[in-house]
Amino acid sequence: MKAKLHLEKILGAVLEEKGWQWPEKAVLEPPRDKQFGDMSANIAMMLSKQAKMNPRAIAEDLKSAIGDDKYIEKIDIAGPGFLNFTFSPSFWQDMVPEVLEKGIDFGKSDMGNGRKVQVEYVSANPTGPLHIGHGRGAALGDSLVRILEFTGHDVSAEYYVNDAGRQMLILGNSIWVRLQQSQGRDIPQPEDFYKGDYIQDIAAEVLDLNPDILEKSDEEAIAICREYGKDKILNGIKTDLAGFDVRHDVWFSEKSLVSAGKVEETFKDLTERGMAYEADGALWFKSTDLGDDKDRVLRKSNGDLTYFASDIAYHDDKFKRGFDTVVDIWGADHHGYIPRMQAAVEALGKKGGLEVILVQLVNLLRDGEQIAMSTRAGKFETLEDVVNEVGRDAARFMFLSRKSDSHLDFDLELVKQRTMDNPVYYVQYAHARICSVLRKAADEKFEINENDLSCLARLVEEEEIDLLKLLDQFSDVAENAGRTMSPHAISYYVRDLATVLHRFYSKHRIIGVEDDLCRARLILLKAVARVLQNGLALLGVSAPEKM
Structure with a gap:
């Protein structure tokens, strides 16, 4: 985020001059209310103990030390010592050439620093077609993989094939x-x-x-x-996921754990670590040492393996393949299994290496009535059927429209409507609307010279500045989505960007105004279209040029 980086730079220089350390809990972020400027900082309050001064006095000191900065139009001090910064229009106007220059790479970062991450998702038993619940996990996992790669991680996507048991x-x-x-x-x-x-x-x-x-x-x-x-069923699953534009790099067979001797390797490792023992003819995991209410069976007295044994061996294998972080995406009904699996990973010497994301159920509605689903009973709405009915883009966007551990109502009729009440249409139409304006400008032979951007100084209207501010936030949103493993944050962002775009379009003429202003607004629209494309791509959703 350009605004945040600029403030960190100038405030960092002031702190260095005064001999103060940057406070760990200092936060620089856009305020919720626009009346408090473009960026707000709590740094004065966080410095109080270190500087042995009143926070408001520190804020006054920092404001004075910053002095005149060509990009900062105003600095206000609020409450106990919040610093509120308002940037000049020229600062925001400089966002446009950056977006246009970086193109599909705009928003990318190296935040992950090449950290090796494995994301395992879907992993449905090959006992029947994928249903809509699997679709939500598929969209979530695939989008997370895209976001992690976009933010500098080395990612592998995996499907665990439960072909035993x-x-x-x-x-x-x-x-x-x-x-x-x-x-x-x-x-x-x-x-x-x-x-x-x-x-x-x-x-x-x-x-x-x-x-x-x-x-x-x-x-x-x-x-x-x-x-x-x-x-047969697994091939059908692969076909459905390919049609849903979901990627898996590895299809890992549960059977291979036993045939390759990996389960016994893991048992030996746990025993040597003092975390497994024999009793009553069975092999037990000493999970009580790690906070569990009782020890858990790994191998029964008749020689059969428990599901838990296979899961431990599988995660042991994941870490032996060199992953720094392993991410599992599970159905919410597996919530109680998390502490046990975390304990097993800790017993293998990889404490903190496992992240589990839970996916809540999808309430599929048709004509306002919920559709009952049961794979065993043969009553379910398959992912293939849903995608065929509403389209891949609509299904993916809806699955990612809310936090994964929140229940989701998926109204089949709503997402087929070509109205602004349909959130998928609302966002995609923002991009199509921009493309329509650009086509009209081209039809009228109106030329845009991207090598001469002096016209951008004409972008001073509130809605224009709001669009530019949102463009600046994209990289931070992407980083936070990767850091917190929250793809829904991207869907929130593109909806916000679409909202401001539609507001701008309804309030301001683009073609037919004075040439320099028209040129500036067309270039701004090109930048907004690019960021919409980049954001939708992280969700695995297309950005249509016509609707």
Whole structure:
């Protein structure tokens, strides 16, 4: 943020001259109320103890020491010692050439300093199509990956394929039951059973590929059904995610943990660290040493592994691959599992290395009524169906429109409307509106010379300055979104920028005013369009030129 950097520079020079250290809790930020200027600083209050002076006296001292600065129009002191800075229009006008020069790189930073981060998301069991809840996690994870890369992190996106364990057995048995029923066998429906029509479709395909399967033992037939079903569903998941423009660099198989001996490696490591022990024929994780109410089983007395054992081994493998930070995106129903997983990571010597982001449920509405969803019962709205109905952009934007741990009402009818009440349309139309104005200017042979920006001095109206201030905030918003892992902050930002753009458009003529002013406003619009594009790209949403 240019304004923040400028203040840090001049205030830093003053503090150095006075022999004061920059206070750790000093904050420079835009005030909530515009009447308090462009930037507000609490630095005088934070210096009080160090300088052994009254905060207001320190504020007066700092104001005097700053003196005349060509970019600072006014400095006010408020309350107990807040410093409120108002910048000159020329300071904000200088934002435009910076945006135009950096283009798609405007807003980028090296805040992450190349730190290696792995983000694991979706990771739905390959037992059925992705539903809308998975879509929210997919949009969140993919956008977070984009933001982290934009802010200087070395990021890898991963999907954990749960291709082992009880759910896979249920899938195989469900397909086998449906296959036998389709051939007239009187097979009762098991209690644990996937009932969707897709199971019947897969069963028919298995029979077509394995015409002799009815002659095989149940164990062998279920194994065939399980493997085919898993591959078929997983390929469908990959297709759905590709259509949703969601990237995964690694598809990690749970089975590989056992086959490669990684689970046993982790058990050995925990035992050597004194964090695992044998008792009653089972292997236990000593989680009570890390605040848990009881120790947890890793390997049962019959030799079966628990889900927890696989999860520990998987996270152990993540850190052994060299990641500094591991980010897991889970459904909100896994909230109680976080302390246990954090304890396991701590036991592996990686305390603080795991970040967990929870994703709340999506309430999908149609005609004002909630759609009930249950993968097991075969009643759900698939991600593919939703994307086909409302479009990828609308779905992604809506999923990212609120903080991930907040419930989200997704109204299918609202996001299809071409009105300003539709938040997706509202933002995309801001970009399309700019493109329409630029096309009209070109049609009227009005030339813009980006090498001569002296006309920008004409940008002095309140809405013009507000647009320029928002452009300046983009890099800070992106950094904060990466630091706090909050992609919704980008959606808030582009909505704010769209709001000011629409307000500017409704109050001020662009084409048809005096040439220099027209030229300045067209160049400003080009800069706003660029930042809208960059922000929407972080959400994985397009910036259409026509709507």
